[in-house]
Amino acid sequence: MNRTCLKIVSGRPAMAGRKSLHLMALSLAVCAALAVPGFSINANAAMPAAPAVPITNGTTLTLENCIGIALQRNPAELAAGSTARAAKSRVGEAQSAYYPQLNWQTDYSRQSYSAPVGSSGRIGGAFEDISTGPALTQNIYDFGRTSSQVNIAKYNLVSSRQDFETQTNTIILNVKTSYYGVLQAQKAEAAAEEVVKQNQLHLTQAQGFFKAGTKPKIDVTNAQVNLSNAQLSLIQAQNAVMIAWQNLDNAMGVPDAPQYSIVDNLVFKPYAITFENALATAYKNRPDLKSIHAKTMSAEQSLRFARAGYDPYISGSAGYTWSGDLFPMEHGWDVGASLTVPIFSGFLTKKQVHEAQANLDVAKANEENLRQSIYLQARQAYLNLKQAESSVPTAREGLEQAKENLALANGRYAAGVGSQVDVTDALTSYSTAQTAYINALYNHLTAEANLENAMGVR
Numbered sequence: 001m002n003r004t005c006l007k008i009v010s011g012r013p014a015m016a017g018r019k020s021l022h023l024m025a026l027s028l029a030v031c032a033a034l035a036v037p038g039f040s041i042n043a044n045a046a047m048p049a050a051p052a053v054p055i056t057n058g059t060t061l062t063l064e065n066c067i068g069i070a071l072q073r074n075p076a077e078l079a080a081g082s083t084a085r086a087a088k089s090r091v092g093e094a095q096s097a098y099y100p101q102l103n104w105q106t107d108y109s110r111q112s113y114s115a116p117v118g119s120s121g122r123i124g125g126a127f128e129d130i131s132t133g134p135a136l137t138q139n140i141y142d143f144g145r146t147s148s149q150v151n152i153a154k155y156n157l158v159s160s161r162q163d164f165e166t167q168t169n170t171i172i173l174n175v176k177t178s179y180y181g182v183l184q185a186q187k188a189e190a191a192a193e194e195v196v197k198q199n200q201l202h203l204t205q206a207q208g209f210f211k212a213g214t215k216p217k218i219d220v221t222n223a224q225v226n227l228s229n230a231q232l233s234l235i236q237a238q239n240a241v242m243i244a245w246q247n248l249d250n251a252m253g254v255p256d257a258p259q260y261s262i263v264d265n266l267v268f269k270p271y272a273i274t275f276e277n278a279l280a281t282a283y284k285n286r287p288d289l290k291s292i293h294a295k296t297m298s299a300e301q302s303l304r305f306a307r308a309g310y311d312p313y314i315s316g317s318a319g320y321t322w323s324g325d326l327f328p329m330e331h332g333w334d335v336g337a338s339l340t341v342p343i344f345s346g347f348l349t350k351k352q353v354h355e356a357q358a359n360l361d362v363a364k365a366n367e368e369n370l371r372q373s374i375y376l377q378a379r380q381a382y383l384n385l386k387q388a389e390s391s392v393p394t395a396r397e398g399l400e401q402a403k404e405n406l407a408l409a410n411g412r413y414a415a416g417v418g419s420q421v422d423v424t425d426a427l428t429s430y431s432t433a434q435t436a437y438i439n440a441l442y443n444h445l446t447a448e449a450n451l452e453n454a455m456g457v458r
Contacts, residue, residue, distance in 0.1 A: 059260040063179050066252055066262070070175045071168065073253030080167035087153075087160035094153040097139060097146040105319075106132040131323035133331075140337065143311035148304045155298035162291035169287065169453055171251070176449040178248040183266040184442040185237070185244040191434040192230070192237040198406075198427055199227040205414060219420040226424055266441050268392045271448050275382045278455055282378045283371070285456030292370050296363040303356040309349035312341040374454070381451040388444035395433070395440035402426070402433035 055061070055069065071077055112126040139146060203223035209215030249257045283289065318335040342349065409426035412418025452458065 055254060055257045055260050057258045057260070059258075060263060061260055062263045063176065063265060066179055066248065067172055067175050069254065070171050070252040074171050074251070075253060076167055077171050077253070080164040084157070084160040084164045087157040091150065091153040091157050094146075094150040097149065100136050100138040102134060102136045104133070105135050106130075128325045129323065130325065130329065131321050133319060133321035133323075135317070135319040137315060137317040140314040140316050142313035143308050145305060145308045145311075145313065148301045148308065151301045152298050152305065155294045155301060158294035159291040159298065162287040162294065165287035166291065169456065169458065172458055173449055173453045174251045175248070177446050178244070178251040179262060180266060180442050180445045180449075182241070182244040182248050182262060183264055184438055185241040186264075187266065187438045188435065189234070189237040189241050191431065191438065192234040194434075195427065195431050196227070196230045196234050198410075199223065199230045201410075202413070202420070202423055202427075203227050206420065209416065214416055215420075222420050222424065226427070266438075266445065268396075268441055268444060270389055271385060271451070273382075273451075275379065278382050278451060279375065279378050281455040281457060282374050286374055287456060289367075289370055289374060289456075292363070292367045296360070296367050299356070299360040299363040303353070303360050306349070306352040306356040309345070309352060310342060312339055314339050377454045378451070381447065381454040385444070385447040385451050388440065388447040391440045392437075392444050395437040399430075399433040399437045402430040406430040 061069075108128070108130050110126060110128045114125075203220070203226075206215060206219040206223040210217055210220050246255070248262075249255050314337060316335075316337040318333070320331070320333045322329045322331045324330045406426040406429070409418055409422045413420070413423045
């Protein structure tokens with residue numbers, strides 16, 4: 001059931017007394033006493049607790065520090081927060097219809113006239129009129145129009161806040177993947193440097209064997225080619241590190257950040273969760289699902305508002321006016337109420353109801369579509385995580401085997417009984433195994449981050 005609500009609109013002047021002042025006071029008292037229908041909303045959107053530290057030369061940042069900086073500096077986060085604040089202001093705009101509208105209105109008019117006098121001519125004249133004074137109007141009862149508009153604004157505010165949360169989660173995911181990307185690139189660079197050192201050692205050994213006459217010239221040539229390829233790979237790895245740093249800077253919203261370092265957390269730790277729990281958590285926590293549900297509720301209120309177009313509404317007015325063409329002017333007051341009953345609007349209300357119903361159907365379909373999309377995202381993220389968890393131990397075992405094989409090949413070649421081909425093959429296998437292990441660690445952490453994002457948790 002709708003409560004009586006007050007609306008402020010422009011009023012007309014009236015004639016004589018102090019009753020209008022009493023009516024104004026009474027109106028304000030009623031406004032204060034009436035509870036605005038709807039629901040309360042927390043004024044501050046939830047923010048993750050992540051410490052932000054200033055970035056200076058030589059600063060060492062943790063992942064949490066980087067996230068905290070991003071939530072303070074990333075322009076997409078700032079824009080989403082401003083959008084939510086604008087939605088909060090629109091709630092206040094809608095609620096303003098509950099309160100009286102008090103205006104000061106001044107009118108001036110000048111009229112001229114002429115009248116016939118017999119058959120010989122006309123006489124004429126002019127007069128002026130000035131009226132001024134306060135006018136107060138208020139909506140007394142409108143069958144839920146105002147309460148529906150307020151609730152629409154409130155649901156839109158809920159949606160905006162959840163969109164802000166979605167943007168926050170996206171930024172956190174980008175910071176995580178960029179952070180892990182830097183560590184991945186650094187480890188790949190270190191592996192490339194090790195390969196260069198190994199190839200330099202092999203070239204020195206091949207040159208020594210060639211001078212001693214125990215190995216052919218082709219061993220030296222092959223070693224030189226392998227060293228050049230390794231140096232080229234190192235250059236590419238060094239460039240990848242610089243790009244990874246820039247990606248992290250941009251993810252934090254500080255593209256011109258000074259030189260800093262980060263804590264290495266590229267380690268393997270299984271993430272214990274079942275798919276059923278992950279899916280349930282996603283349905284419970286995903287802010288985009290909460291946002292679209294709020295939009296569905298807003299569409300329901302829009303339908304209610306459209307249907308209220310068939311209903312009458314009652315408004316009241318009061319005013320105090322000074323008017324006349326001479327000073328001191330006459331003064332007076334008026335007070336009244338009006339009932340407006342819609343009869344025919346060219347089928348406008350009917351079409352508005354049809355439009356609101358269609359929009360509600362669209363909102364419900366979009367909500368169900370998102371639920372199905374969340375299921376797919378959670379399923380894919382969970383399967384990717386399990387694959388990554390299985391890959392890390394296998395990649396680590398392959399790296400240990402490749403390292404042992406390289407040591408055997410180096411030992412045989414140093415003793416003069418192995419071949420350059422064996423060393424090259426072993427070094428290539430070792431480099432590949434290093435890359436596979438580094439990528440497995442990175443893939444596991446990013447898969448974990450993606451699953452958390454799919455679940456709507458931080």
